[in-house]
Structures are given as C-alpha cells and as structure tokens.
Amino acid sequence: MPFSSRDQRIHSTTDWNIMQKAHDQASKMLDRCPKTHARCNHLAKIVIAIYESGVRDIDELAVMAANRELNVLAEHGHFRQPFRYQPAEKHPNTLHS
Secondary structure, eight states: OOHHHHHHHTTTTTHHHHHHHHOOOOOTTTTTTTTSTTHHHHHHHHHHHHTTTTTHHHHHOOOOHHHHHHHHHHHOOOOOOOOOOOOSSSSSSTTTO
C-alpha cells in the first residue's frame, strides 16, 4: 500500500501491518492488484480513514473499504453486490490472532 513518509510517522508498525493486510484483502475482494491498480492509492486512503475511525478488525476493515470502492464504481454505472462482513465467533481476524 503506497503511503507517504508523513503518513508513516503517525502510526505504529502494528497499525501499518493491520492496514496493509486489510488493503491486500480488499484488493483481492475487488479482483485487483494492491500495488498496480489505478485506484490502489485511493483504496489505501479509504483503509486509513476507516482504521482511524476505530475499526481494527482486518476482515471488517477490508469489507468496509471494498464496499466503499463499490460505491465509486456504482457512480460510474458498474454495479456489484456488496460484500458482507461475517465476524469470527471466538477470535476476530486481527494481527494478534
């Protein structure tokens, strides 16, 4: 996930690892490359914004980011069914599980 050095100063390594995993997962859900797709930077900013709002679960973060991207696609006439978040029963998919 491409970030500026300024962005990297305000989050811990653990934060970045969670956001990176969520970005990769959201990209996979959207069938796109997390590094070369034309909107990879936009998706990264979405992941950061959602993470900063308090969402720390990787799966939930990825689903929310992917669905926000689907909203952008819908504005351009490309409609897809939204992704569903299904929380783990015992252990959330976080960096520490």
